[in-house]
Amino acid sequence: MATKKYLLSENDIPTAWYNIVADMVNKPLPPLHPGTKQPLNPSDLEPIFATELIKQELSQERWIEIPEEVRDLYKIWRPTPLVRATGLEKALDTPAHIYFKNEGISPVGSHKLNSALPQAYYNKKQGIKKLTTETGAGQWGAALAFACSVFGLELEVYMVKVSYNQKPYRRSMMQTWGADVYASPSDRTESGRKILARDPDNSGSLGIAISEAVEKSVFDPEIRYTLGSVLNHVILHQTVIGLEAEKQMEMAGEFPDVVIGCFGGGSNFSGISFPFLRHKLVAGKEIRIVAAEPASCPKLSRGKFEYDFGDTVGLTPLLPMYTLGHDFQPADIHAGGLRYHGAGTIVSQLHKDHFVDVEDIPQIESFEAGQLFAKTEGTIPAPESTHAIASAIRAAKKAKEEGKQKTILFNLSGHGLIDMSAYDQYLSGNMKNYQLSDEDIAKTVNVLEHLVP
Numbered sequence: 001m002a003t004k005k006y007l008l009s010e011n012d013i014p015t016a017w018y019n020i021v022a023d024m025v026n027k028p029l030p031p032l033h034p035g036t037k038q039p040l041n042p043s044d045l046e047p048i049f050a051t052e053l054i055k056q057e058l059s060q061e062r063w064i065e066i067p068e069e070v071r072d073l074y075k076i077w078r079p080t081p082l083v084r085a086t087g088l089e090k091a092l093d094t095p096a097h098i099y100f101k102n103e104g105i106s107p108v109g110s111h112k113l114n115s116a117l118p119q120a121y122y123n124k125k126q127g128i129k130k131l132t133t134e135t136g137a138g139q140w141g142a143a144l145a146f147a148c149s150v151f152g153l154e155l156e157v158y159m160v161k162v163s164y165n166q167k168p169y170r171r172s173m174m175q176t177w178g179a180d181v182y183a184s185p186s187d188r189t190e191s192g193r194k195i196l197a198r199d200p201d202n203s204g205s206l207g208i209a210i211s212e213a214v215e216k217s218v219f220d221p222e223i224r225y226t227l228g229s230v231l232n233h234v235i236l237h238q239t240v241i242g243l244e245a246e247k248q249m250e251m252a253g254e255f256p257d258v259v260i261g262c263f264g265g266g267s268n269f270s271g272i273s274f275p276f277l278r279h280k281l282v283a284g285k286e287i288r289i290v291a292a293e294p295a296s297c298p299k300l301s302r303g304k305f306e307y308d309f310g311d312t313v314g315l316t317p318l319l320p321m322y323t324l325g326h327d328f329q330p331a332d333i334h335a336g337g338l339r340y341h342g343a344g345t346i347v348s349q350l351h352k353d354h355f356v357d358v359e360d361i362p363q364i365e366s367f368e369a370g371q372l373f374a375k376t377e378g379t380i381p382a383p384e385s386t387h388a389i390a391s392a393i394r395a396a397k398k399a400k401e402e403g404k405q406k407t408i409l410f411n412l413s414g415h416g417l418i419d420m421s422a423y424d425q426y427l428s429g430n431m432k433n434y435q436l437s438d439e440d441i442a443k444t445v446n447v448l449e450h451l452v453p
């Protein structure tokens, strides 16, 4: 069977992002000030984020217009194709129809650019000169580096030290687009110096890198901080994925029974699934949405719903979320973008209200799925995206067992061409799964009870 691809024209790029908060039965709880532990005032965030992004963060409006300049830049690679994975279907001998939305075709190789561009745009418009951010494997840093170069902003990136040393190519990409990249923990911030004094060989974590990047922005009025996942405004920007996919599934004459995204902080998962979940919230339509998280960093399935910090040092607002605790140190899996301790507040509330299913994928199963996808569909997926593929394969096998035709849609959040060392390890048989005991999780989760009185 020939590959079926559903393509839209530039005019079909959405003109507004979808804010699911407007349709939620139980709205997310408010973020709290890290010092007073009282609900945050929007003005508390002014030193950290651009004003327009703070408005979006707290907005309850259903549709938020995409600025024309941003929409124009989306045209560099959007709309992205929706593809029927006929090769994969055949290999699985399944009655299921499997579709994927390919976000890997962006210039930076992932969905991250969908939010990097508007974030850089609103900061530029406000007269900000420089942005700071953190990055793990480098996907977000790379996207923001390109966005800053487009808008003429300076950028300082704190990159988790272990990735800085192991993934030199994304660092070179960021530097090619003009960003300054520092291995975190660094000696450039109080947060970094404190950690290095205690532990000079600390290899870093996303939580620590966030502390450094936030600290840098707080004391300089010309600098703002940006985040590539977790927050409401980031999730909002990513809904272009699902809004396009909604039109493309219509072209295919189907509505998905299952929508799947891999899960780090929740941005690509929310981006693909929220426009579909809307049909369930407002019209009661049957649909299952699945967050595919790594078994070694299972914040949704085994974390606790509590107020927690977004960073390690405790500089960010306290967010109500499913979390493994801000001191949780995830195993060194290859899906760097999924190694974060918490889930965004919107997804957390939806999961609490039983609108989100979760599947935990062991590392080796994710790479088996990634290789099968590469062999049947061509694209070598990012290690993060292989989790969504593994979950789609589980659903397709279940459809076969039950003899049912199910329609499955997943998001291919990125390609894996800069992650070939991970595939090398898998192919040589040296990859392993990580077991996490309940005691391990309790260590960093139990302390959270005392964070907010």
Ligand SMILES: *Cc1c(COP(=O)(O)O)cnc(C)c1O
Pocket: 110, 111, 112, 139, 140, 228, 229, 230, 262, 263, 264, 265, 266, 267, 268, 269, 337, 338, 382, 384, 385, 413, 414, 415
């Ligand atoms: C960053 C990243 C993720 C995880 O982040 P989310 O905010 O959960 O989407 C997943 N896939 C790729 C390719 C990434 O770069």
